[in-house]
Amino acid sequence: MNVERNLILAFESSCDETSVAVIENGEKILSNIVATQIKSHQRFGGVVPEVASRHHIEQITDCIDLAMSEAAVSYEDLSAVAVTYGPGLVGALLIGVTAAKTVAYAHDLPLIPVNHMAGHIYAARYVKPIEFPALALLVSGGHTELVYLAGPGQFEIIGETRDDAAGEAYDKIGRVLGINYPAGPEVDRLAHLGQDTFHFPRAMDDSKSFDFSFSGLKSAFINTVHHADQIGETLKREDLAASFQQAVVDVLADKTMRALDAYPVKQLILAGGVAANHGLRERLDSELTAFSDVEFLKAPLKLCGDNAAMIGAAAYVSYQLKQFGDMSLNADPSLEFDWIAS
Ligand code: KG4
Ligand code: ZN
Numbered sequence: 001m002n003v004e005r006n007l008i009l010a011f012e013s014s015c016d017e018t019s020v021a022v023i024e025n026g027e028k029i030l031s032n033i034v035a036t037q038i039k040s041h042q043r044f045g046g047v048v049p050e051v052a053s054r055h056h057i058e059q060i061t062d063c064i065d066l067a068m069s070e071a072a073v074s075y076e077d078l079s080a081v082a083v084t085y086g087p088g089l090v091g092a093l094l095i096g097v098t099a100a101k102t103v104a105y106a107h108d109l110p111l112i113p114v115n116h117m118a119g120h121i122y123a124a125r126y127v128k129p130i131e132f133p134a135l136a137l138l139v140s141g142g143h144t145e146l147v148y149l150a151g152p153g154q155f156e157i158i159g160e161t162r163d164d165a166a167g168e169a170y171d172k173i174g175r176v177l178g179i180n181y182p183a184g185p186e187v188d189r190l191a192h193l194g195q196d197t198f199h200f201p202r203a204m205d206d207s208k209s210f211d212f213s214f215s216g217l218k219s220a221f222i223n224t225v226h227h228a229d230q231i232g233e234t235l236k237r238e239d240l241a242a243s244f245q246q247a248v249v250d251v252l253a254d255k256t257m258r259a260l261d262a263y264p265v266k267q268l269i270l271a272g273g274v275a276a277n278h279g280l281r282e283r284l285d286s287e288l289t290a291f292s293d294v295e296f297l298k299a300p301l302k303l304c305g306d307n308a309a310m311i312g313a314a315a316y317v318s319y320q321l322k323q324f325g326d327m328s329l330n331a332d333p334s335l336e337f338d339w340i341a342s
Pocket of ligand 2: 116140141272273305306
């Protein structure tokens with residue numbers, strides 16, 4: 001049987017990674033070039049938007065060339081061009097959007113606008129096909145959301161953070177511990193060497209809503225460290241990290257289990273930068289034994305952070321539904337989750 005080969009050239013530039021990928025039929029990565037700028041932002045303790053935009057401009061054409069040559073394809077082989085158009089930093093998004101529009105125009109290819117958060121969810125597509133209805137726990141540096149997916153391209157946020165995102169809280173408390181941005185991986189590592197001795201607050205854990213709040217936990221952490229500094233006491237970093245991580249994981253896991261009770265689904269998807277967290281992955285693994293009919297799809301570790309392969313997978317849904325953008329496409333820094341209504 002001759003299976004049709006649809007190749008999508010995908011772009012991601014919403015924050016501090018410039019990424020270009022070539023994806024076959026939304027399921028096979030032919031190339032996925034990720035140029036990270038982390039080192040340039042570390043000395044500022046976080047992402048500086050203007051610095052990010054400049055790096056994207058410098059990197060994007062090299063990333064396109066590398067993605068095309070690594071995939072061993074030519075522009076005539078492509079079926080479409082996809083790009084993240086929001087949410088994210090406006091200057092950063094504009095670089096990817098402009099590059100994608102240029103390639104689409106020059107080679108007369110359809111243009112597929114992709115929501116960055118939908119992209120994160122579709123990173124799980126590289127484990128196996130998404131089955132609906134599904135629930136996604138989406139945890140990144142900018143977002144913490146529980147998303148109900150009734151069908152392909154249908155996203156409903158049933159809970160979200162009211163203040164800091166989980167990854168943002170990791171980065172802020174990491175700074176207090178003297179850990180470079182992004183602090184998540186190092187706090188995760190330290191947490192496995194310590195104990196939850198501080199019992200930080202689990203905000204909104206008792207509330208019926210599926211919303212989250214992490215700023216109280218962050219403040220409790222910072223106050224604890226400052227108070228200890230003032231009285232000349234040295235606290236064990238491993239225990240601080242373990243206590244913080246336990247509080248984050250408790251709230252994320254409890255809310256997700258309650259959402260699974262309220263929304264019967266076939267799959268639970270864990271995605272976003274914080275989905276790489278070992279404590280969270282282990283906890284959800286063990287909690288899900290109580291839901292034997294729910295399959296657990298974890299985004300592959302190397303696709304949890306921002307990358308264009310996930311954008312190409314999400315774009316393939318639009319490609320099949322023939323939902324294309326045009327040359328009027330603009331960056332939308334505060335894009336909401338109503339990108340496709342089937
Ligand atoms: O999804 P992402 O790459 O970028 C956004 O779209 O925000 O997420 C980056 C975030 C950072 O805050 C980083 O500290 C966090 O993900 N992160 C982690 C881990 N790895 C990355 N947080 C906790 N544990 C980890 N292992
Ligand atoms: Zn992201």
